[in-house]
Amino acid sequence: MHVDTAITSRKSVRRFLDAPVDRATVMHILQIASRAPSGSNIQPWRVHVVAGAAKEQLCQRLLDAVDHGKSDPPEYHYYPQNWFEPYLERRRRCGFGLYATLGIGREDRAKREAQARRNFHFFDAPVGLFITMDRRLETGSFMDCGMFIQSIMLAARGQGLHTCPQAAFAWYHTLIRDALKLDEDSLLLCGIALGYEDPQAPENGFITERESVENFTTFHGT
Template sequence: MDVIEAIESRKSIRAFRPDPVPKEILTRILEVAVRAPSTDNTQPWEFAIVTGPILDGLKKAMSEKMGAPTEFTPDIPFPILSYKPPYLDRSKKQGKKVFESMGIARDDWPRRMEWYRYMARFMDAPVGLILYVERYLGAYAILDAGLFLENLMLAAMNYGLGTCTQMAVVLYPDILRRALNIPESKLILCGVAIGYPDENAPVNQFRSEREPLDSFATWYGFD
């Protein structure tokens, strides 16, 4: 698979087979992912990779806690309640695709809640990764961590693994801090569910949309 093909075919995987992922494979993926560029080569990404009973404990604690957006306390305040167009429309379109793929109606709150709890369980993936950076490094470190993240997702594909970056697993950072000994000095950014894709799951069948390039790009000096 060439680089363009890998980038174009990557998509978020939201249902996984329970098969464990060998540590050797995860190690290789992470070794590749840390080749990402970073500000002054500071390499600020840090991550906890969790499986087995420790992951089970996190899944239980976070899914039990999952509640209203007003109760979320992520390290980076989540802007969902303040989205305006065009971000609001894109976000709504994406949410609609996810719920429609599973036949969950807009007003079916019990099933929607069930989905949020499922997300808090790392979408039942066998491996969960929590990504964080030293807090005082600020926005550049977050940018660097994003580059690591895309590398991670692309490298995982090489081993037949699927991934989904998740804010849903960092909504209650205290739970993560306690279980994984992550100090307050670290800014918890997001999680990643990792596992072998359940190819037949309805939620894995759709592809997210992108706006036309012209809505992002402003060209100068070209014909």
């Protein structure tokens, strides 16, 4: 797959087929992604792969925590504490667009919560990845891990697979740290669902829009 095609075909898939992904394929994807750049080549990322019975048990614990409102205060702020434009409008268009694709009305809180709950089963993907880094590192390592995460998603496309990056897990870091036996210096950044897209699922037909290059680029000189 040409890199342009991998980038433009990548999307957040929110329903996966019940088709297995073998360990060799996961290892291949991570080997390719390990070539992601990092400052002074410190490679700050750590990956924790869950599949099979281990994934099912963890997901059930997560869903129980969600259902009982047992979330954690976040260890980092993914979004701004006070939204402002143009970011607020872009966020709203994304959320409203997804729910409209699923036929969920803006006031239908029960169905919106049910859809959000599906995060914690990795949207039925057979493989889940958790990305962590040492909390003693600085902001540059967040950028490094972001490039690594993107590399995972593009390498997955090269294998005919799809992904969904999921920051939602960060609100359940205590439970996940316990289940994966992570040390206290491990900062949970996100999860990634990995598997084969269900092409019949309406939510997978929702493609977010992008700003034009002219809107976000300023040339200085030639």
